[in-house]
Amino acid sequence: MYLGTNTITKLYDYLQGYRIAYWLYDNDNPVDKNFFDNFNEFVCRYYGVTTNDNWKGVILEQSFGNEPNALDTFFELFDLFIDNAKVTDTRNIVLSLFDKLISEQDEFKSRLGDNFSVVLTNTVDLIKESALSTLKYDYDGIFDQLKEKAEEIPELKSILTELENQHTS
Numbered sequence: 212m213y214l215g216t217n218t219i220t221k222l223y224d225y226l227q228g229y230r231i232a233y234w235l236y237d238n239d240n241p242v243d244k245n246f247f248d249n250f251n252e253f254v255c256r257y258y259g260v261t262t263n264d265n266w267k268g269v270i271l272e273q274s275f276g277n278e279p280n281a282l283d284t285f286f287e288l289f290d291l292f293i294d295n296a297k298v299t300d301t302r303n304i305v306l307s308l309f310d311k312l313i314s315e316q317d318e319f320k321s322r323l324g325d326n327f328s329v330v331l332t333n334t335v336d337l338i339k340e341s342a343l344s345t346l347k348y349d350y351d352g353i354f355d356q357l358k359e360k361a362e363e364i365p366e367l368k369s370i371l372t373e374l375e376n377q378h379t380s
Contacts, residue, residue: 217282218281219267219270219271219282219284219285220278222285223266248300249292251266253266253288254269254270254288257291266285267285301350301354302350304375304378305334305337305338305357307378308370308374309334309338312334322366322370323367323370326364326366330367333357333360334353337353338353354371
């Protein structure tokens with residue numbers, strides 16, 4: 212890959228072009244999918260920032276606008292990201308739980324028993340709180356809170372474990 216100049220902006224532009232080709236040609240590479248789906252969030256969590264900016268903007272800001280340093284930092288962060296490549300897609304877990312609570316009510320009522328309405332209400336409340344408090348859903352936080360609730364409800368713990376196994380790569 213040739214960037215022309217040693218800048219994170221050139222790398223970002225190159226990867227945006229690759230991302231378009233990835234989607235246009237239905238590429239099924241799990242490493243690429245993981246990067247495109249999760250790297251931005253990884254960078255934000257790494258720096259502890261909440262922003263609508265992309266990973267390039269966050270890294271560039273943390274590098275005080277120094278493009279070559281930001282490019283070096285990108286590769287350091289990318290190595291960390293790949294080293295921790297097992298990714299739990301908490302967004303899909305939370306949304307799958309919510310979807311199943313609504314669309315498969317009978318099954319989940321039988322699995323959760325008297326706890327069904329509590330779990331449904333808590334899940335909806337957690338999603339609403341997050342949606343209203345930030346510009347981006349905090350699915351990791353929601354998932355952590357659901358896991359805390361699952362300590363009291365073994366049936367919920369079982370459901371979350373099943374969903375986590377489905378959505379971890």
